[in-house]
Amino acid sequence: MSDSAVDVAENSSEDKFTAEIPENEELLDSALGEVSGVEDADALNLLDQDEPSEQIEDPEIEAIKQRVKEMEEEAEKLKEMQGEVEKQMMTSKPTFPTVEEKMEMDARSVHVGNVDYQATAEELGQHFHGCGPINRVTILCDKYSGHPKGYAYVEFTDKDSVTTALALDESLFKGRQIKVTAKRTNKPGMSTTNRGFRGGRRGRGG
Numbered sequence: 758m759s760d761s762a763v764d765v766a767e768n769s770s771e772d773k774f775t776a777e778i779p780e781n782e783e784l785l786d787s788a789l790g791e792v793s794g795v796e797d798a799d800a801l802n803l804l805d806q807d808e809p810s811e812q813i814e815d816p817e818i819e820a821i822k823q824r825v826k827e828m829e830e831e832a833e834k835l836k837e838m839q840g841e842v843e844k845q846m847m848t849s850k851p852t853f854p855t856v857e858e859k860m861e862m863d864a865r866s867v868h869v870g871n872v873d874y875q876a877t878a879e880e881l882g883q884h885f886h887g888c889g890p891i892n893r894v895t896i897l898c899d900k901y902s903g904h905p906k907g908y909a910y911v912e913f914t915d916k917d918s919v920t921t922a923l924a925l926d927e928s929l930f931k932g933r934q935i936k937v938t939a940k941r942t943n944k945p946g947m948s949t950t951n952r953g954f955r956g957g958r959r960g961r962g963g
């Protein structure tokens with residue numbers, strides 16, 4: 758074979774090889790494009806699948822947040838209410854009058870005995886209304902049964918009314934003759950009902 762024939766054969770094989778390369782590159786690019794397209798489509802599908810779950814989770818999270826907020830508000834209200842109750846308890850503590858104040862009130866009061874058991878404080882106050890302004894009328898009741906004991910106290914605004922009220926002693930109130938006396942002040946440590954024995958027990962026959 759001549760040299761010229763060898764050159765021609767080599768050139769033709771080179772041309773064939775170089776000619777096939779572009780075709781292979783195009784096929785490769787096309788294949789890569791298809792793969793890329795499939796991956797993009799799968800990614801979009803995954804995103805589309807994630808969106809509904811996000812839409813479901815968002816309302817649930819918002820509901821939880823709202824509930825937590827409501828609980829915090831309720832706790833704050835309870836705290837405020839507790840503070841108000843404690844404040845009222847502190848300001849409404851019962852205060853007892855001093856001995857001097859008690860004596861001053863008693864000096865404006867009268868003791869009324871033999872009071873009808875069915876009588877009311879309003880009725881008794883009406884009986885003494887002509888004596889002067891009245892602060893309050895107290896009908897004593899048994900602490901166990903709650904029944905009236907048959908006597909009461911009438912407290913006036915001023916001491917002068919006591920003198921006028923004493924004039925109603927032995928007057929008739931609801932068909933009963935009442936006993937009106939000036940109220941006495943019980944001093945601390947002294948009791949009119951304390952009738953205990955002094956000096957020990959007595960022996961028999963002695």
